[in-house]
Amino acid sequence: MDWNVISKSIPLYWDAMLLTLKIGWIGVALATLIGLVSAVVIHFRIPVLSVIFKIYIEIFRNTPLLIQLFFLYFALPKIGIKISAEVCGWLGLGLLGGSYMSEAFRSGIEAIDIVQRESALSLGMTDFQVMIHVILPQALSYSTPAFVANIIFLLKETSVFSAISLMDLMFRAKDLIGLYYNTAEYLVLLVVFYLIILLPVSILGTVLERRLRYASFGT
Amino acid sequence: MANTLLKIEHLTKSYDGNVILKDFNLSVRKGEVIVIIGPSGCGKSTLLRCINGLEPIQSGVIKLDDEIIDSKSKTITKLRQRVGMVFQSYDLFPHKTVLQNIILAPTLVQKRDKKEAAAEAEQLLDKVGLSDKKDSYPRQLSGGQKQRVAIVRALCMHPEVMLFDEVTAALDPEMVREVLDTMLELARQGSTMLIVTHEMEFAKAVSDRVIFLDNGEIIEEGAPQTFFNHPKTERAQKFLHTFEFEHIK
Ligand SMILES: Nc1ncnc2c1ncn2[C@@H]1O[C@H](COP(=O)(O)OP(=O)(O)OP(=O)(O)O)[C@@H](O)[C@H]1O
Ligand SMILES: [Mg+2]
Numbered sequence: 001m002d003w004n005v006i007s008k009s010i011p012l013y014w015d016a017m018l019l020t021l022k023i024g025w026i027g028v029a030l031a032t033l034i035g036l037v038s039a040v041v042i043h044f045r046i047p048v049l050s051v052i053f054k055i056y057i058e059i060f061r062n063t064p065l066l067i068q069l070f071f072l073y074f075a076l077p078k079i080g081i082k083i084s085a086e087v088c089g090w091l092g093l094g095l096l097g098g099s100y101m102s103e104a105f106r107s108g109i110e111a112i113d114i115v116q117r118e119s120a121l122s123l124g125m126t127d128f129q130v131m132i133h134v135i136l137p138q139a140l141s142y143s144t145p146a147f148v149a150n151i152i153f154l155l156k157e158t159s160v161f162s163a164i165s166l167m168d169l170m171f172r173a174k175d176l177i178g179l180y181y182n183t184a185e186y187l188v189l190l191v192v193f194y195l196i197i198l199l200p201v202s203i204l205g206t207v208l209e210r211r212l213r214y215a216s217f218g219t
Numbered sequence: 220m221a222n223t224l225l226k227i228e229h230l231t232k233s234y235d236g237n238v239i240l241k242d243f244n245l246s247v248r249k250g251e252v253i254v255i256i257g258p259s260g261c262g263k264s265t266l267l268r269c270i271n272g273l274e275p276i277q278s279g280v281i282k283l284d285d286e287i288i289d290s291k292s293k294t295i296t297k298l299r300q301r302v303g304m305v306f307q308s309y310d311l312f313p314h315k316t317v318l319q320n321i322i323l324a325p326t327l328v329q330k331r332d333k334k335e336a337a338a339e340a341e342q343l344l345d346k347v348g349l350s351d352k353k354d355s356y357p358r359q360l361s362g363g364q365k366q367r368v369a370i371v372r373a374l375c376m377h378p379e380v381m382l383f384d385e386v387t388a389a390l391d392p393e394m395v396r397e398v399l400d401t402m403l404e405l406a407r408q409g410s411t412m413l414i415v416t417h418e419m420e421f422a423k424a425v426s427d428r429v430i431f432l433d434n435g436e437i438i439e440e441g442a443p444q445t446f447f448n449h450p451k452t453e454r455a456q457k458f459l460h461t462f463e464f465e466h467i468k
């Protein structure tokens with residue numbers, strides 16, 4: 001192991017990590033938003049919209065991110081829609097993630113006892129108020145384990161971004177290996193940087209799960 | 220009658236073709252306390268749920284004053300504010316404290332001032348002996364305490380009618396009393412109430428009128444003394460008999 005190589009490459013990896021983080025977290029935020037909205041729409045069986053969301057979920061859950069990215073990056077320009085690689089990255093991640101998040105939130109919503117909804121309705125709340133103030137806060141704490149697992153899954157999926165020539169961590173590693181052949185060093189760095197991205201999420205997730213459970217339901 | 224508050228006329232309710240309530244008629248005067256009893260599955264809960272607009276009905280009308288209670292209408296949330304309901308299963312919101320449970324609807328639905336609603340909530344909690352629990356979470360309360368909070372939560376909306384669906388059925392015996400006492404106190408203050416219960420002694424004490432329901436129909440009704448001491452119909456006699464233990468031995 002050549003430590004010289006490693007220390008020289010760290011700044012390059014660092015920049016790549018920042019890009020990966022940026023796109024990754026924008027993607028996660030978008031996925032969460034899409035997931036919440038679609039879970040609520042599907043739960044209320046809102047006409048037309050709920051069908052559209054269901055079709056969306058099936059399509060995006062059952063195709064690889066790589067293909068979705070190719071589609072956004074190479075196919076859309078053919079019909080006149082041109083978006084930058086970066087936007088393709090987080091948009092693709094958000095769309096893929098939204099389909100997973102939707103399922104996570106929906107199972108949380110469905111886990112809430114029907115009497116919660118009925119007693120809130122009997123107090124004169126509208127369906128929407130019941131959802132926001134009674135169902136979702138409880139559903140989210142049920143969904144937390146799946147939610148955190150999805151975030152980790154999505155951040156890992158960022159490793160395919162190099163395919164649309166985004167200069168993320170994977171791209172950087174492949175590039176350096178191709179140039180200098182210090183395969184071992186560059187791969188170790190790749191692993192370490194992915195751990196830097198993911199370990200905090202994993203640890204925070206565990207803490208959050210515990211706290212949510214106590215905060216929501218008292219101790 | 221001039222002071223009729225709630226009027227149910229020719230109500231029919233069915234679940235997928237299964238008729239639960241048939242041509243049901245009932246009028247409730249303001250301040251009246253009605254106890255509804257009957258065997259399991261006879262439609263007691265269904266009746267209360269219809270009155271609160273939680274169930275669509277197939278025919279007939281339910282009127283509060285002159286307003287029609289229709290589960291599908293846009294004004295149903297307005298009407299539900301005027302009808303309080305407490306369920307058998309504990310239905311407090313587990314992610315909110317006792318106080319937050321109580322003031323959620325008053326502030327959100329009735330747009331009342333938070334301080335004012337909280338002050339009333341504390342006053343009501345005090346009346347049911349739970350003022351020290353206002354910052355507790357529901358899971359920190361006993362079953363009897365939860366049900367008393369649920370009653371307070373409904374009362375804080377100032378409903379004109381209160382519906383109670385076997386609110387003590389899931390409680391340990393020693394906690395039943397504290398909840399029943401709360402309801403007796405409400406009756407004394409002149410609240411209009413419809414109470415489904417299996418507590419016969421309580422029914423006798425609290426009610427102005429007893430309704431015996433079987434198969435979704437009123438089989439017999441009357442003043443509690445008359446009904447419990449001299450039930451006229453055979454079905455009511457048989458039903459009441461199931462609560463007696465003297466003949467065993
Ligand atoms: N959501 C539903 N779908 C189909 N059938 C239902 C539904 N809810 C209740 N029923 C049926 O309606 C009938 C009346 O039920 P209801 O809950 O009103 O009875 P009840 O008098 O309250 O009984 P209990 O004393 O056991 O609470 C029962 O036969 C029940 O199986
Ligand atoms: Mg019932």
